Amino acid sequence: MxxxxxxxxxxxxxxxxxxxxxxxxxxxxxxxxxxxxxxxxxxxxxxxxxxxxxxxxxxxxxxxxxxxxxxxxxxxxxRGSLSLPRGKRECNITLPQHDGQIFADDVLKAIPMPERADPTSGFAPRGAQVEPGGPRYPFSLLDREHVSPPEIAKLYDQAVAAQWNANTDIPWQKTPKLPDVIERALGQVFTFLAENELSALYLPSKFISRIHPAYVETAMFLSSQMADEARHIDVFLKRARAGGGGLGVSSATTSQSLLSLLELEDFTEAAFLLSVLGEGTFLDLLTFIEEHAPDEVTAEVVRRARSDEARHVHFGLVHVRHALAHDTTLYHRLEAAVRRRAVTLSNVSGAPAPLQDGLTILAAGSTDTKAIARGHEAFRELLDTMHESRVKRLEHAGFTAEQARTLSDLHTPNFM
Ligand SMILES: [Fe+2]
Ligand SMILES: [Fe+2]
Missing domain, CATH: 3.30.110.40 (TusA-like domain)
Structure with a gap:
């Protein structure tokens, strides 16, 4: 030319x-x-x-x-003006490299997200010119402040760097032969964990298809979260069976609690209930299991899962904090969502009995009655720890101390 x-x-x-x-x-x-x-x-x-x-x-x-x-x-x-694509052709974009890597966070900085997204741009990637005349897509999450906290691409980069392998990163060959009562307790605990992980896999999947592609980093992060949850389900079920314990009981309490999560239709409410409250509470549960793990394999699967969960909780917190900062009515909506869920669970009085027993035996390490008394006490302390951490997390999200205590008390006894 x-x-x-x-x-x-x-x-x-x-x-x-x-x-x-x-x-x-x-x-x-x-x-x-x-x-x-x-x-x-x-x-x-x-x-x-x-x-x-x-x-x-x-x-x-x-x-x-x-x-x-x-x-x-x-x-x-x-040049005519008909079918003129919207937007300007990208030019002079420079993406910095860090030791030969290009981070999603730098892409986001180079091509920032719009405040509002246009559903007629379909799957056009952010930054592409869009020929007019395309159909309207059924995306309903079209507003940056309710979809993408500024940290989202950084969190995605962290998720990419932290992926691990459910086969080669767990020392499966070290699975011991434990007493039957301990293996059965482990089987029960991992049945409960896997069931809850399944809800954490399904719930984000519901929202990905509603997110406008202008906010693709949020969809990318959620897909990394889904990959994490798939891996957790995989390793938890493997550990439940690897020592011969096998799966335990899925209780009606858990089933009812998880249905009330799955039925959420608002993305921010879902991030709040699943990630801030549910996965947040699971951090303490996973720490408890690691501390009382009877073997190295159990300790390693929960330790690795916990480190993934910390990222999911972080996403929930920044998402909710960011949305709260831009929408003052959101406090009431989130509180109302917790209360609505509590009403549907009003007939549930405590953690599922099979789980309580499983955790007590794990913490006891044997069926010796003195050990069981200690295990029981450890379980009671776990409930207190969960409540205290939830209150801190809620305060961190922007709730007052009083609101935080109320919301924590209303949280499902199923933990998630
Ligand atoms: Fe998980
Ligand atoms: Fe998670």
């Missing part, structure tokens, strides 16, 4: 219109504003008819043909 008195000129050689010339003409026109003139230099005589006809069809203006002495035609085309 060369510049002359037209805004832009291309050399078409002897290419016919239907033999590839358009691959030069169309991108060159895309670089022009409406009315901008492109010169097409060509020795192909068929263009004298073909190019004006093509311009008419594409709503560009064929201005004139000039005969140049050295034996070629110079066709002048003014």
């Amino acid at each position: 060369q510049n002359d008195n037209a805004a832009l000129a291309i050399d078409g050689g002897d290419l016919a219109l239907g033999a590839g010339l358009l691959a030069l003409v169309r991108p060159a026109l895309d670089l022009l504003e409406p009315g901008g003139v492109l010169a097409v230099n060509s020795v192909n005589r068929s263009l004298r008819d073909d190019l004006p006809r093509w311009c008419q069809l594409q709503h560009h203006e064929y201005r004139e043909r000039q005969w140049i002495d050295s034996g070629y035609d110079r066709h002048l085309i003014a």
Whole structure:
């Protein structure tokens, strides 16, 4: 391409219109504003008819043909304004590298998210020019402050870096042969954990398809969370069976509690109830299991799961804090969501009995009655610890101390 008195000129050689010339003409026109003139230099005589006809069809203006002495035609085309893509062509984007890596956070900084997103841009990636006339997509999460906290791409980068392998990163070969009563307790605890992990896999999946692609980093983070939950389900079920304990009981309490999560329709309420309150409470539960783990494999699977969960909780916290900062009515909505859920669980008085027993035996380490008394006490302390941490987390999210205590008390006895 060369510049002359037209805004832009291309050399078409002897290419016919239907033999590839358009691959030069169309991108060159895309670089022009409406009315901008492109010169097409060509020795192909068929263009004298073909190019004006093509311009008419594409709503560009064929201005004139000039005969140049050295034996070629110079066709002048003014760019039309019909089907002009929205937005400007990206140019001069530079993405910094860190030891050869390009982070999503730097991409986000280079191409920031819009405050509101347009559902007629479909799956166009943020930054692409969008040809008008596309259909409206059924995305309902179209508002940055309720979808994407500023830290979202950083959290995604962290998630990418922290992925681990459920086969090679767990020392499965060290699975011991423990007394049956301990294996059965482990089987029960991991049955409960896996069941709750399943809800943490399904709930975010419900919202991904509602998120406008302008906020794709949130969808990407949620998909990393889903990969994490899939891995947790995998390792928890494997550990339940690896020592011969097998799965235990799925209780009606858990089932009822998780249904009330799955039925949430508001993304921020879901992030609050699942990640801040539910996964937050699970951090203490996983710490408890690690502290009382009877073997290295158990300790390792819960330790690794806990470190993933800390990231999910962090997402929940920054999401809720960011949304609260931009929407003062949200406090009441979140409190109302906790209260509504508590009403549906009003017939549930405590943690599922099989889980209580499993955790007590794990903490006891045997069926010796003195040990069981200690295990029982440890379980009671766990409930207190969970409450205290929830209150701190709620205060951190922006609730007052009093609201935080109330909301923590109303949280499901199923922990998630
Ligand atoms: Fe998990
Ligand atoms: Fe999680």
